[in-house]
Amino acid sequence: xxxxxxxxxxxxxxxxxxxxxxxxWAYPDQVDRDAFRAYMKTPHDVGGEPDPPALFEDKExxxxxxxxxxxxEVLGWxxxxxxxxxxxxxxxxxxxxxxxxLPYYGRWLWAIARCLVDKRHITLGELIERVGEVRDRYAGGxxxxxxxxxxxxxxxxxxxxNRHHVDxxxxxxxxxxxxxxxxxxxxxxxxxxxxxxxxxxYTRTQEYLRGASGTVAKVSYESLAPEDxxxxxxxxxxxxxxxxxxxxxxxxxxxxxxxNDTLQAEISxxxxxxxx
Amino acid sequence: MTETDLDGSGHETHQHAGTAPMVEEVTDFEVLEIAxxxxxxxxxxxxxxxxxxxxxxxxxxxxxxxxxxxxxxWLDPEFRRLALDDAVAASREMGIDWLHPTGxxxxxxxxxxxxxxxxxxxxxxxxxxxxxxxxxxILGMSPEWYRTPNYRRRIVRWPRQVLAxxxxxxxxxxxxxxEDSNSKHRFMVLPVRPDGTEGWSEEQxxxxxxxxxxxxxxxxxxxxxxxxVRPVHPAVRPVTSD
Numbered sequence: 118x119x120x121x122x123x124x125x126x127x128x129x130x131x132x133x134x135x136x137x138x139x140x141x142w143a144y145p146d147q148v149d150r151d152a153f154r155a156y157m158k159t160p161h162d163v164g165g166e167p168d169p170p171a172l173f174e175d176k177e178x179x180x181x182x183x184x185x186x187x188x189x190e191v192l193g194w195x196x197x198x199x200x201x202x203x204x205x206x207x208x209x210x211x212x213x214x215x216x217x218x219l220p221y222y223g224r225w226l227w228a229i230a231r232c233l234v235d236k237r238h239i240t241l242g243e244l245i246e247r248v249g250e251v252r253d254r255y256a257g258g259x260x261x262x263x264x265x266x267x268x269x270x271x272x273x274x275x276x277x278x279n280r281h282h283v284d285x286x287x288x289x290x291x292x293x294x295x296x297x298x299x300x301x302x303x304x305x306x307x308x309x310x311x312x313x314x315x316x317x318x319y320t321r322t323q324e325y326l327r328g329a330s331g332t333v334a335k336v337s338y339e340s341l342a343p344e345d346x347x348x349x350x351x352x353x354x355x356x357x358x359x360x361x362x363x364x365x366x367x368x369x370x371x372x373x374x375x376x377n378d379t380l381q382a383e384i385s386x387x388x389x390x391x392x393x
Numbered sequence: 394m395t396e397t398d399l400d401g402s403g404h405e406t407h408q409h410a411g412t413a414p415m416v417e418e419v420t421d422f423e424v425l426e427i428a429x430x431x432x433x434x435x436x437x438x439x440x441x442x443x444x445x446x447x448x449x450x451x452x453x454x455x456x457x458x459x460x461x462x463x464x465x466x467w468l469d470p471e472f473r474r475l476a477l478d479d480a481v482a483a484s485r486e487m488g489i490d491w492l493h494p495t496g497x498x499x500x501x502x503x504x505x506x507x508x509x510x511x512x513x514x515x516x517x518x519x520x521x522x523x524x525x526x527x528x529x530x531i532l533g534m535s536p537e538w539y540r541t542p543n544y545r546r547r548i549v550r551w552p553r554q555v556l557a558x559x560x561x562x563x564x565x566x567x568x569x570x571x572e573d574s575n576s577k578h579r580f581m582v583l584p585v586r587p588d589g590t591e592g593w594s595e596e597q598x599x600x601x602x603x604x605x606x607x608x609x610x611x612x613x614x615x616x617x618x619x620x621x622v623r624p625v626h627p628a629v630r631p632v633t634s635d
Binding site: 161162163164165166167168170171172173174175176177178179180181182183184185186187188189190191192193194195197199200203204208217220221222223226229230233238239243244247248250251252255257258259263264265266267268269270271272273274275276282285286287288289290291292293321322323325335337338340343358360362365368369372373374375377378379380381382383384385 | 416417418419420422423424425426427428429430431432433434435436437438439440441443444447448451481491492494495496497498499500501503504505507520522523524525534536537538540541542543544545546547549550551552553554555558559565566568569570571572573574575576577578623624625626627628629630631632633
């Protein structure tokens with residue numbers, strides 16, 4: 118039975134800035150295991166967090182939102198990053214306050230800026246200057262079309278790019294990793310448990326599944342693990358992924374639905390062990 | 394956006410219902426977006442033409458492709474088998490190539506697609522608790538509510554309650570199976586063909602397979618050809634197509 122997120126008000130999902138604390142920066146001996154785990158929790162991992170019902174809404178898309186989405190995808194197309202790097206930067210690295218505070222595509226935009234600076238395609242000084250310039254361009258309001266006006270066209274051959282955007286052509290992803298991970302360790306019908314490894318910086322194995330047991334429903338594909346892909350580690354070995362089926366009643370204490378309700382998620386081999 | 398008194402100079406203005414006319418002020422997000430795109434093009438990371446081409450690709454995506462896919466699977470047993478066996482190949486038969494437009498697919502959606510077959514005793518609903526993974530090549534852009542932390546937090550733990558909020562009440566003898574789309578597979582629900590559609594054409598059937606049915610928060614019903622009406626948050630400067 119998973120303890121994390123299984124009771125209302127658990128620290129891991131409910132960590133907030135502690136206004137009642139007089140002192141910032143707790144002393145090391147004041148951070149116990151639970152608090153450490155809560156601080157290290159990746160903010161994108163929200164499954165099972167208590168939240169009251171809300172009105173489900175639609176939203177009209179801003180032009181800059183579409184432009185941002187397309188820029189992210191084109192950066193993937195041209196080998197500047199993989200989408201997993203984008204997810205790590207824009208959904209986790211920016212921290213919980215910004216994750217829950219900024220608009221959805223505001224975080225995609227943040228991720229572009231961070232990637233371009235971190236990977237040394239631009240300097241932070243260049244970005245700051247350009248943002249200032251664009252702001253000044255429209256200082257008196259928008260009087261014409263609102264669009265990018267690049268001054269030059271860069272030499273695309275001089276740019277450092279990943280291997281993936283070439284290797285995957287004609288195959289797709291994850292098909293580009295086919296036949297690289299050997300024999301799958303598990304087969305359909307196998308009983309497996311999700312390992313309770315610590316969370317550090319990034320993962321796609323949800324907290325609410327840690328320690329839970331389920332059954333392999335599908336042997337999916339071979340791929341780099343998200344922990345590697347998110348950090349541009351093309352040098353790492355690929356592994357098998359599995360769709361695992363869990364009983365809801367095994368995931369949540371006091372699950373309120375019928376006992377045969379289920380949930381499936383896709384997990385990499387490193388996170389699985391034969392069920393005990 | 395700042396409210397500004399007009400000086401009659403003929404500056405481009407935008408009339409908002411119930412408020413004074415305002416000079417359009419650029420937002421911080423727009424400024425950052427423009428700055429980054431300019432720098433990326435100037436540094437040769439990609440070209441303006443790349444950006445334009447990809448935009449065109451995105452703008453032609455729509456959930457109607459998924460609706461037609463389901464309608465055909467209801468009518469054609471061989472296509473249904475292919476859809477459940479190899480949904481990427483089945484998509485290709487419907488004119489959707491998951492390798493487009495880059496030659497290796499859309500970077501965020503990958504090229505592993507799986508169709509989840511509902512039965513009279515099994516109902517699937519899709520979520521991505523970690524971000525907003527969604528089968529864009531066949532359904533287009535995801536709806537806002539699908540991306541919200543609220544939906545992602547609750548559907549994996551209180552699925553029947555959340556589905557009820559969408560107006561979908563499932564009896565206890567129907568197993569609810571939540572698919573957390575947390576890795577490279579993308580998913581679409583193949584609902585049960587409803588009674589009262591005997592003799593219908595593929596076009597007629599496709600009309601009742603709304604996007605909400607393909608995510609699993611609604612069931613197809615004769616006479617219902619659109620998603621439930623929800624409040625729409627308007628954009629300040631919405632997408633304009635040329």
